[in-house]
Amino acid sequence: MIKLTTPILLLVLSSFTFSQTKPVKPVYSSIPAEDLVVVVLSQPESPLRIENARLLFNPLRNRVEYFWDVRNMGKKSVSGYQVEEWWVNGTGGTMTTILKTPLLKGRTAPQTIPANQITPLTDALRERLKKEAGMSRLVVFLVKDVQFTDGSRFDGSDTAKNVLNYFEKVSGCSVFN
Numbered sequence: 001m002i003k004l005t006t007p008i009l010l011l012v013l014s015s016f017t018f019s020q021t022k023p024v025k026p027v028y029s030s031i032p033a034e035d036l037v038v039v040v041l042s043q044p045e046s047p048l049r050i051e052n053a054r055l056l057f058n059p060l061r062n063r064v065e066y067f068w069d070v071r072n073m074g075k076k077s078v079s080g081y082q083v084e085e086w087w088v089n090g091t092g093g094t095m096t097t098i099l100k101t102p103l104l105k106g107r108t109a110p111q112t113i114p115a116n117q118i119t120p121l122t123d124a125l126r127e128r129l130k131k132e133a134g135m136s137r138l139v140v141f142l143v144k145d146v147q148f149t150d151g152s153r154f155d156g157s158d159t160a161k162n163v164l165n166y167f168e169k170v171s172g173c174s175v176f177n
Contacts, residue, residue, distance in 0.1 A: 028056035028113065029121045031064070035129070040068075041142040041163065047074025047154050048081055051108070053141045056118065057125065064129075066095065068141060069110040070103070076152070077102040082145040084160045088138045090168040102149050140167075 031054075040050045053068040066085060072078050079102055086092035103109050121129075140163060146154040 028058055028065070028118050029125055030118050031055050031057060031121055031129075035121070035126060037138045039138060039140045041140055041159070043143055043156060043159060045154075046143045046156055047072060047076070047146050047148075048078065048143045049073050050083060050141050050143065052110075055139065056113070057121065057129065059125075066141075067111045067113060069108050070143075071108045072103045072105050074146075074148075074154075075105055076148040076150060077104050078146055079103075079149045080147040081143065084142050084144045084163075086140050086142075086160075086163050086167055088167055089171045090164065092139075092164070094144060 036055060038053050038055060040053050043049075049071045051069045051071055053066075055064050055066055057063070058065050066083075068083065070081065070083075078099065080096065080098040082094050082096050084092060084094050099109065142156065142160055142163060143154075144156050144160045146156075148154075
């Protein structure tokens with residue numbers, strides 16, 4: 001009896017231990033357009049086009065996270081890029097992506113999130129975000145820099161500065177002063 005129950009007990013305990021160590025996948029809350037307007041700046045000269053830009057709240061990290069797809073509209077393969085996001089109050093920043101494999105012309109690099117990981121924003125979370133993060137705002141995404149596999153690059157920093165200057169003027173505050 002002892003010889004038979006010991007392996008069964010070990011099997012049950014080991015399966016319980018392994019099930020407890022699986023990484024927890026975040027369940028994001030979608031932020032509706034009435035709370036946050038997401039705008040992608042038109043940049044006809046840019047070799048990359050930002051598509052499907054969205055902000056989702058990650059309750060495990062207690063913050064809003066940015067997601068978008070990029071499409072290579074240029075003639076060269078892309079090895080990396082920078083996207084800037086600017087809020088109407090003049091805050092924001094740069095997010096850099098170094099690609100594991102080059103993004104070929106005409107191809108899209110999606111940031112896929114399974115649909116079962118996105119839930120509607122609850123009323124309680126909506127109110128909390130409005131208080132803490134000043135929701136009911138506008139955020140603009142734009143391509144700041146693109147690095148090509150041949151070593152050349154696209155520089156959209158002048159456009160990024162113009163957007164920031166505009167938002168600083170509208171909001172009456174300066175990020176760098």
